[in-house]
Amino acid sequence: VAVAQTAASRATTLDALRQAIADFPHCDLRRGARNTVFADGNPAARVMIVGEAPGRDEDQQGLPFVGRAGQLLDRMFAAIGLARQSPDATRALYITNVMPWRPPSNREPTPEEMAMMVPFLQRHVELADPDLIVVMGNTPAQAVLRQRGITRLRGGWTQAWGKPVLPMLHPAYLLRNPIAKRETWADLLSLQAHLRG
Numbered sequence: 001v002a003v004a005q006t007a008a009s010r011a012t013t014l015d016a017l018r019q020a021i022a023d024f025p026h027c028d029l030r031r032g033a034r035n036t037v038f039a040d041g042n043p044a045a046r047v048m049i050v051g052e053a054p055g056r057d058e059d060q061q062g063l064p065f066v067g068r069a070g071q072l073l074d075r076m077f078a079a080i081g082l083a084r085q086s087p088d089a090t091r092a093l094y095i096t097n098v099m100p101w102r103p104p105s106n107r108e109p110t111p112e113e114m115a116m117m118v119p120f121l122q123r124h125v126e127l128a129d130p131d132l133i134v135v136m137g138n139t140p141a142q143a144v145l146r147q148r149g150i151t152r153l154r155g156g157w158t159q160a161w162g163k164p165v166l167p168m169l170h171p172a173y174l175l176r177n178p179i180a181k182r183e184t185w186a187d188l189l190s191l192q193a194h195l196r197g
Ligand code: URA
Pocket: 051, 052, 053, 054, 055, 058, 063, 064, 065, 066, 067, 069, 070, 097, 172
């Protein structure tokens, strides 16, 4: 993990961080992945979303949240006027994952794999410097907040890495449990109020 901290801290721009991750050899997941998935959207966005890890579609395209869960994510945030493509930082999203490589058969990343990559995520947040962070699901809640149990964590704001953090349910969970979209709608309204605040 010290090697990760050193590599991450040396990067002083987002491009340098992307390169540092692409060159980082100390995570076994990279061997099974086709692409390193760094980020998508507008790096100047006020809102930075952190997901878990690339799935099959993301690994193929080299971009986060482009499969079914990603399409739901785009629709959710469009409902409060936010889009990853927006050139206007107040209406844009910047999207990344805890893990830049797809785990085999989409298993959850192990605590060791996460610990190795968290220094890069923390540096990513520092360099993008959003106004707030949305953590989607248990893996980013663990990485950023050091807590699991997203169904309990969601519903309020917390603080980490010097930023307000909004824990939300993962869109893949919402695809399996559409009834929970009610909770996500409440969280999106809370996010919108925060941005207007
Ligand atoms: N799920 C995630 O957590 N991240 C992605 O990029 C895609 C699916």
